[in-house]
Amino acid sequence: MSDTAAAPRRKAASLLKQDARTRRRNAAEKRFRLYGAAAIAISLAALLVLLATILTNGAGAFRQTYLNIPVALDAEVLDPRGNRDPAEMARVLTTSYGRVLDAAVRDTIARHDIRIEGLSDDDIGGLISREASAQVRDRVLDDPGLVGQTVEFDVLTSGRIDGYFKGRVTMDSAERDGNTSPQQLQLAQELADRGEMVTRFNWDFLTNADASDQRPEAAGLGVAILGSFYMMLVVLVLSVPIGVAASIYLEEFAPKNHLTDIIEVNISNLAAVPSIVFGILGLAAFINFVGLPQSAPIVGGLVLTLMTLPTIIISTRAALKAVPPSIRDAALGVGASKMQSVVHHVLPLAMPGILTGTIIGLAQALGETAPLLLIGMVAFVRNYPDGLPGGLMDPASALPVQVYNWTQRSDPAFIERASGAIIVLLVFLLCMNLLAIWLRRKFERRW
Numbered sequence: 001m002s003d004t005a006a007a008p009r010r011k012a013a014s015l016l017k018q019d020a021r022t023r024r025r026n027a028a029e030k031r032f033r034l035y036g037a038a039a040i041a042i043s044l045a046a047l048l049v050l051l052a053t054i055l056t057n058g059a060g061a062f063r064q065t066y067l068n069i070p071v072a073l074d075a076e077v078l079d080p081r082g083n084r085d086p087a088e089m090a091r092v093l094t095t096s097y098g099r100v101l102d103a104a105v106r107d108t109i110a111r112h113d114i115r116i117e118g119l120s121d122d123d124i125g126g127l128i129s130r131e132a133s134a135q136v137r138d139r140v141l142d143d144p145g146l147v148g149q150t151v152e153f154d155v156l157t158s159g160r161i162d163g164y165f166k167g168r169v170t171m172d173s174a175e176r177d178g179n180t181s182p183q184q185l186q187l188a189q190e191l192a193d194r195g196e197m198v199t200r201f202n203w204d205f206l207t208n209a210d211a212s213d214q215r216p217e218a219a220g221l222g223v224a225i226l227g228s229f230y231m232m233l234v235v236l237v238l239s240v241p242i243g244v245a246a247s248i249y250l251e252e253f254a255p256k257n258h259l260t261d262i263i264e265v266n267i268s269n270l271a272a273v274p275s276i277v278f279g280i281l282g283l284a285a286f287i288n289f290v291g292l293p294q295s296a297p298i299v300g301g302l303v304l305t306l307m308t309l310p311t312i313i314i315s316t317r318a319a320l321k322a323v324p325p326s327i328r329d330a331a332l333g334v335g336a337s338k339m340q341s342v343v344h345h346v347l348p349l350a351m352p353g354i355l356t357g358t359i360i361g362l363a364q365a366l367g368e369t370a371p372l373l374l375i376g377m378v379a380f381v382r383n384y385p386d387g388l389p390g391g392l393m394d395p396a397s398a399l400p401v402q403v404y405n406w407t408q409r410s411d412p413a414f415i416e417r418a419s420g421a422i423i424v425l426l427v428f429l430l431c432m433n434l435l436a437i438w439l440r441r442k443f444e445r446r447w
Contacts, residue, residue: 058422063200067105118181127184159411213409213414219414239308275368303375319353
C-alpha cells in the first residue's frame, strides 16, 4: 500500500461558462473585428473626401457661360470684294471679326439701356472670349451667305465671367484681379438678368481641342480622348495576344529548368519596375533608335504595351494555375492532345481570370503619365489626329497628360478643367472595371 496521498481531482470546467482564457480570446477577436471595421470606415471616408473634392472642383468644367447676341455681319469688313469666295474671305483676320463682335456687344448694352458707372471699353471688350471671333469666323466661312445679315450667335464669355457665374470669381477678387473688374461683373449680371447670358452644359469640353493660356474657357479634351483611344487600341492589339500566348507556353508547355526560372523571375521584376523607366526605354528605343515621331500615339502605345505585358502574363498564369489538374488529366485520358486539352478545356475555364487581368492592366495603362511625359506627349496639340492607321503617327495627347498639363498653367480656370478631366478619366476607369466584372460573371464556369 502506498503512503503517497492521493492527488486532489481537478474540477471539470463547465462548457456553458467561459473561463478567463476563453474570455481573453473572444475579447481579442472583437478587437480585431473592430480594427478591421475602423480601417474600412477610414478608407471609405478618405475615398468620399477625395471624390467630393474632385466633383466639387471639376463639376464646373461641364458647364459653360454663353452670351446670346445678334451680330451684324458687315460685308465691308468681312468680304471687302463682295465675291462671297471662301478663299478670299479666309484672308480676313480674326481681329476683324473681333471688332464686329465688340460692336454687337455695345449694341446689346445700348438696346437694354444698361448703365454702369466706371465701365470702360476694356471691360466691354473683355466680356467675351478671344475664341469667340474664331468661332464666328469658322461659321461664316462654312456659310458665306451669312455675310450682310444679322445672325444670332451663342459666343463664349471670358474665363473670369464664366468663373463669376460658377462662384469662382467674386466682386472682392475682381478688385485685385487685373483681368477683370467689378464693373465688368456687374455688366455680366445685368445681361444675365435680361436673359442674354446663360450657363448650360458644356459639350465642347468633351469635343474641343486644347486652347492657349489666354483661352481656358475654350479648352477641351477632344484630342486627349482620341489620343488615349489610339494608344489603348495599340496596347490591346499587341499586349493581349503576346501576353496570353507567352503565359500559355510558360505554364503548359515550357520545361521546368533554370532558363524558365530566370524568365519567370524577370517577368516578376518587370511588373515592379517604375513606369518612368519604361518611358526612358521608349525614348531610347522607339524615338532615338527607330526614329518614330515624338508625341505620337504609336510610341505611347508601344511603351504602355511593354509596361502592361508583365501584368497580363502574371494574371493569365494565375488563371491557368487555378484550373484543377484533373481537367487536364481527363482530357488527356480520353485521347486529346496537349494542345487540345489546353485550347478546348483549360483556356475556356481560365478565360474569366484572363479577361479580368487584361482589362485591369489596360486600365492601369490608361492612367499612366510618367512614361508619356518622356516621349513628348506633354506638348500643346491643337489639331486632331487623322483616322486609323495614319493617325497613329500624328501628334496627340492623352487624358492623364492633359491633366498634368492643365495643372501647370496659372489661370484658375485650367485647374477646374483639370479636375473635370480627372472625372472623365475616372468614369473611363470605372467602366473598364465594370466590364471586367461583367465578363468574369459571363464566362465563369463551375466544376
